[in-house]
Amino acid sequence: MGYQLFEPACLGPLQLKNRTIRSATNEHVSEPDGQPTLEWVRILTELAEHEVGLVISGHMTVDRTQRAAEGQIVLDRQTDRSLLIQAADRVHQAGGRLLAQISHSGMKGLEKVNGCPPKGPDRFSHGELDRLVEQFAEGARICQESGLDGVQVHNAHGYLLSSFLNPEENHRTDEYGGSLENRFRLLGRILASVRAACGPDFAILVKADVNSCGDLHGLLERYQRAGVDGVELSGVDFSKRPGKKEPFYLREALSAREGIQLPLIPVGGVFSRAAAEQVLEAGFPFVSFSRSLICQPDFVARMKAGTQDESRCAACNGCYQIYRRRPVRCVQHAVPVPQLERVYGPYSKP
Numbered sequence: 001m002g003y004q005l006f007e008p009a010c011l012g013p014l015q016l017k018n019r020t021i022r023s024a025t026n027e028h029v030s031e032p033d034g035q036p037t038l039e040w041v042r043i044l045t046e047l048a049e050h051e052v053g054l055v056i057s058g059h060m061t062v063d064r065t066q067r068a069a070e071g072q073i074v075l076d077r078q079t080d081r082s083l084l085i086q087a088a089d090r091v092h093q094a095g096g097r098l099l100a101q102i103s104h105s106g107m108k109g110l111e112k113v114n115g116c117p118p119k120g121p122d123r124f125s126h127g128e129l130d131r132l133v134e135q136f137a138e139g140a141r142i143c144q145e146s147g148l149d150g151v152q153v154h155n156a157h158g159y160l161l162s163s164f165l166n167p168e169e170n171h172r173t174d175e176y177g178g179s180l181e182n183r184f185r186l187l188g189r190i191l192a193s194v195r196a197a198c199g200p201d202f203a204i205l206v207k208a209d210v211n212s213c214g215d216l217h218g219l220l221e222r223y224q225r226a227g228v229d230g231v232e233l234s235g236v237d238f239s240k241r242p243g244k245k246e247p248f249y250l251r252e253a254l255s256a257r258e259g260i261q262l263p264l265i266p267v268g269g270v271f272s273r274a275a276a277e278q279v280l281e282a283g284f285p286f287v288s289f290s291r292s293l294i295c296q297p298d299f300v301a302r303m304k305a306g307t308q309d310e311s312r313c314a315a316c317n318g319c320y321q322i323y324r325r326r327p328v329r330c331v332q333h334a335v336p337v338p339q340l341e342r343v344y345g346p347y348s349k350p
């Protein structure tokens with residue numbers, strides 16, 4: 001018998017109550033200066049209270065000068081740790097585990113928010129790369145001291161670390177550009193420094209693109225050597241399939257996994273219990289959900305209770321419109337979010 005969705009499972013050092021994961025999803029509810037909010041704590045807690053085994057926060061930037069959006073949380077020495085502590089405590093009380101996704105926006109930094117242009121791989125000096133390695137380790141350490149169970153290093157979707165791996169976006173001619181070995185170097189240093197800062201009992205996952213580095217198998221081998229605890233597999237084109245409700249990246253994950261012992265978790269397109277079971281039957285040990293949990297934060301609990309097998313989410317991608325100034329998270333089942341209204345103005349039906 002293969003994996004069962006609602007059985008306990010280990011992911012690296014983590015004991016999870018089941019095989020469901022909330023994939024990192026920017027909640028867009030920070031204070032204007034990037035501090036976490038009670039609304040952010042509430043969103044994460046609600047997911048855990050509704051049976052999500054592992055909750056991964058939306059991406060938090062380790063560099064406050066390079067935020068990706070108005071509502072993005074900043075993770076550095078100025079972060080209000082009391083809210084991180086509260087989030088970890090409340091998720092644990094609900095029986096879940098909590099990771100923070102840590103990121104640098106790279107070319108996706110928002111000039112309007114940051115007052116300076118975004119910055120891709122080619123514009124980092126060696127000194128700045130050294131500082132970045134420290135910033136990721138500091139961010140992870142703050143999470144650990146606040147009681148979180150681990151971090152996920154964001155290495156997908158065109159943010160900085162994904163751009164370093166992508167030969168079309170990394171034109172460096174030094175030891176950080178050219179071969180995959182070189183393009184992985186920064187990430188390898190970051191993963192090593194996070195592990196050194198936080199030790200073996202702290203989970204380190206990565207989220208990676210299946211289709212931007214040119215050699216997915218080679219990338220997975222490098223993650224394995226770097227000692228990560230699991231890899232969520234997404235793609236640079238993850239947002240380009242409105243309406244598609246079947247797992248996106250299974251084929252790429254299957255063709256790259258030979259000889260890889262790391263838990264691999266394809267993410268994207270899972271909107272039903274049948275699709276979740278398809279992922280497990282293909283031998284992937286966990287199932288990740290994002291948009292279905294924006295639409296219905298209790299979807300996992302409903303599947304567990306047997307009251308609902310199909311998500312109500314239409315995969316319309318309207319939730320991406322919060323990047324386009326909408327003060328709701330799900331546009332179909334609109335519930336205005338006060339933090340978003342503060343940024344984007346009061347909600348009015350489109």
Ligand SMILES: Cc1cc2nc3c(=O)[nH]c(=O)nc-3n(C[C@H](O)[C@H](O)[C@H](O)COP(=O)(O)O)c2cc1C
Binds near residue numbers: 024059268289290292
């Ligand atoms: C509103 C929104 C915000 C997102 N924010 C993040 C994020 O912070 N980090 C990340 O890695 N992916 C982010 N994603 C991508 C999702 O984690 C996921 O990879 C993608 O939506 C496909 O999964 P799904 O089909 O279950 O929605 C976001 C997606 C949406 C819709």
